Amino acid sequence: MATVRLFNHHIRTPFVFLILSEFVFLFLSIYIGFFLRFDFVNFQPEDIHNLPFKAVIFAFTMILGMVAMGQYQAPGTQGRHILPYTILRVSISLVLGTIGLVLVYYVFPDSLIGRGVTAYALAASVVGITILRVILFRIIDGNSLRKKILVLGIGKLAADIIQFDESTSETWNGVSIDNKNRALSPRYASYVIHGFVDTGDEEMKVPEMYIVKPGERLVAYCLEYEIDEIVVAIGDRRKKVPVDDLLDCKLTNIEVLEYMAFWEKEKGLLRTDMLNPSWLIFCDGCRQGTFESFMCRIFDVFASLLILSFMLPFLVITAFLIWVENRFSGPIFYRQERVGYNGRPFQLLKFRSMVVGAEIDGKAQWASRGDPRVTLIGRFIRKVRIDELPQMLNILKGDMSMVGPRPERPEFVEALSSKFPFYSTRHRVKPGLAGWAQLKYPYGADEQDANNKLQYDLYYVKNHSILMDMLILLQTVEVVLFGKGAR
Numbered sequence: 001m002a003t004v005r006l007f008n009h010h011i012r013t014p015f016v017f018l019i020l021s022e023f024v025f026l027f028l029s030i031y032i033g034f035f036l037r038f039d040f041v042n043f044q045p046e047d048i049h050n051l052p053f054k055a056v057i058f059a060f061t062m063i064l065g066m067v068a069m070g071q072y073q074a075p076g077t078q079g080r081h082i083l084p085y086t087i088l089r090v091s092i093s094l095v096l097g098t099i100g101l102v103l104v105y106y107v108f109p110d111s112l113i114g115r116g117v118t119a120y121a122l123a124a125s126v127v128g129i130t131i132l133r134v135i136l137f138r139i140i141d142g143n144s145l146r147k148k149i150l151v152l153g154i155g156k157l158a159a160d161i162i163q164f165d166e167s168t169s170e171t172w173n174g175v176s177i178d179n180k181n182r183a184l185s186p187r188y189a190s191y192v193i194h195g196f197v198d199t200g201d202e203e204m205k206v207p208e209m210y211i212v213k214p215g216e217r218l219v220a221y222c223l224e225y226e227i228d229e230i231v232v233a234i235g236d237r238r239k240k241v242p243v244d245d246l247l248d249c250k251l252t253n254i255e256v257l258e259y260m261a262f263w264e265k266e267k268g269l270l271r272t273d274m275l276n277p278s279w280l281i282f283c284d285g286c287r288q289g290t291f292e293s294f295m296c297r298i299f300d301v302f303a304s305l306l307i308l309s310f311m312l313p314f315l316v317i318t319a320f321l322i323w324v325e326n327r328f329s330g331p332i333f334y335r336q337e338r339v340g341y342n343g344r345p346f347q348l349l350k351f352r353s354m355v356v357g358a359e360i361d362g363k364a365q366w367a368s369r370g371d372p373r374v375t376l377i378g379r380f381i382r383k384v385r386i387d388e389l390p391q392m393l394n395i396l397k398g399d400m401s402m403v404g405p406r407p408e409r410p411e412f413v414e415a416l417s418s419k420f421p422f423y424s425t426r427h428r429v430k431p432g433l434a435g436w437a438q439l440k441y442p443y444g445a446d447e448q449d450a451n452n453k454l455q456y457d458l459y460y461v462k463n464h465s466i467l468m469d470m471l472i473l474l475q476t477v478e479v480v481l482f483g484k485g486a487r
Contacts, residue, residue, distance in 0.1 A: 014146075015072040018136060019063065025128045026059035026121075030113065033121030037114070050110070057111045058121065061104055065097025066090075068477035083134060090129050094122055096477065147191045147228035152242075154211060155202030157233035157259050161193065162206065184210065191266070194227055199240045218245035222254050229255040231262045268440060269455035270462065275422060283462070288429075295466055300402050303473070304392040311389055318351055318377075318386050325377045330356050333390060338407035341430045346399040348407060349390040353378025385480050391433050403469040404432025405457040408450075416450050426457040429464060434476040436460040436468075 030051065066072065071093055098118075105112045113121075151158050162184070184193040195212035198204075204211075214221035222230070230249055234241060250256045260279060263271055288296075308315075319332045334352040337345050354373040374382065381387040394400040400407065405426040408416070417423045437456035441449070460468075 014136070018133070019072060021132060021136075022066065022129055023059050023063055025132065026062050026125055027055045029121040029124040029128065030055035030058050030117065032124045033113075033117040033119070036120040036124075037116040054111050054113050057104060057108070058101065058113065058118075061101045062094055062097035062125065064474060065095075065100060066093045067471065068096055068474040069093040070475050070478045083130070086130050086133050087126065090133070091126055094125055098122065148194050148226060149191050149229045149231055150194050150212075150214075150222060150225075150227045151196045151231045151233050152199065152246075153202060153233035153235070154196050154198045154204050154206050155233075155235050156205050157235055158196050158202075159205035161231065161233060161259075161262075191229070194225060199234055199242075201240050202235060217248075218242060219248040219252050219254070222249055223252065227254060229257060231257050231259060233259045233262075264459060264462075268436070268459050270458040272420060272422060272451060272455055272458070275458070280422075280425075280462070288464070292466065296401065296469070297398075299466060299469070300395050303402050304395040307389070308392050314386060315389060318381055318389075321377050322352060322375075325375060326356075337410060338431065339410055339413045339427060340399050340407055341427065343424065343427050345410060346394065346407075348399075349393055351378075351381055351387040351390060353382050353387045388433060395433065399430075401430040401432045401469075403434050403436075403460075403464070403472050404430050405437065405460065406435050407431035412450070416447060416454075419447065420451045420454060422458060423454055425461060426454065429461050434472055436472055439472060439475050439479065 034051065069089060069092060071089065101118075151161060193210070195210050196206045197214060197218075198211055212221075218230075221227075230246065232241070232246070246256050257265070260271065260274060261283075263269070322332050323330075331352055334350045334354075335347050336350070338348040340346045353375060354371075355375060378387070391400060395402060413423070435457070436459060437453040440456045441453045
């Protein structure tokens with residue numbers, strides 16, 4: 001299979017393989033550390049008491065550190081710098097995992113491993129995982145770990161599948177179309193495009209050289225060329241859609257996806273320019289039971305209290321610095337009305353990062369890159385997202401959740417709802433401190449950015465779960481450490 005579906009979230013097979021491989025290596029690294037640290041000729045059996053359990057705890061915590069640093073997403077092209085880049089990213093991830101390990105040892109003292117063994121295990125992990133990743137990502141540039149898709153259609157939707165990868169600066173490697181191995185291969189994607197099928201009712205928008213003719217039996221062609229998935233990208237499906245052929249393919253375990261579902265699975269968004277109410281009504285997802293809502297609330301309360309406990313010194317220092325910068329006068333906190341769950345307004349709490357009276361005549365303004373209204377301390381706390389921490393009180397109160405679409409001001413919501421369809425749908429879940437859109441898209445500075453982020457927000461509304469929330473929170477650590485999207 002090309003992807004593994006876990007709680008409505010698709011994980012690409014190469015990264016599933018990578019996670020399992022690295023977990024095994026991290027597990028074994030504890031044994032490597034043990035034998036490097038001690039004389040493995042004279043050790044006693046009791047010396048390795050509970051070592052398998054401790055190795056599992058070590059491996060699992062380090063994997064969480066890797067997830068937090070976005071290590072299981074498609075990597076960018078690093079060229080000749082791939083080795084130092086990989087070493088740096090892996091090292092930072094394992095340092096983050098070590099911090100998590102300290103917390104685990106505090107809660108579960110029986111899982112403690114000696115400092116010497118841990119140091120050797122970490123050194124072995126950096127070397128082993130770096131080698132594994134360099135080798136694997138060299139392999140991923142080929143097509144061996146990707147699914148092969150056949151696109152039904154040659155019109156605008158079919159052409160968008162090509163453009164949709166070119167727009168993200170992914171490189172296409174065209175291979176000869178005259179033999180069984182021909183394919184279009186977007187680098188680091190989970191698929192290759194075998195070709196496009198002309199259904200006879202669309203204006204050609206794709207290069208003619210990539211059009212294939214499967215003949216009378218589509219299923220036989222797909223089996224011959226080992227097609228894993230068919231994407232139906234026909235503008236008007238009331239016309240010549242080979243329903244019987246597609247049914248045969250589906251019954252032969254060849255996945256059949258409509259265009260919107262393909263886009264959702266591959267990019268983690270819902271295209272608002274093609275979305276219609278009926279698709280949302282009849283698709284899977286867009287639901288959350290009472291029990292899951294209760295568990296999400298418990299998670300929000302526990303996580304917010306935990307973060308407030310650990311971050312209390314930073315909160316006090318930040319408040320003091322803001323007070324000093326403003327010459328011991330003026331407000332430290334900033335309250336602003338935002339739109340929350342089901343459109344209900346609430347007062348959002350933040351550390352003040354702009355000058356007093358930042359908005360002329362009280363009119364709402366979009367923040368911009370290098371905004372001159374931001375103070376010196378404000379620029380720093382925005383970069384590391386400390387300005388958002390007082391929102392933990394909003395979460396405890398129940399106005400917000402740890403994860404969800406970022407809440408907007410009523411003025412912006414009114415304007416965006418009238419301009420972009422489905423904008424109000426994002427209010428069907430609680431707004432959050434962190435969000436899927438914040439991971440996938442930079443800081444929004446205008447209405448077009450808001451629309452682009454809406455596509456990711458709608459994906460979250462449709463597919464959110466406790467597991468997805470945890471993954472988003474872990475990956476948000478990377479955003480904070482590297483200041484992605486901050487303004």
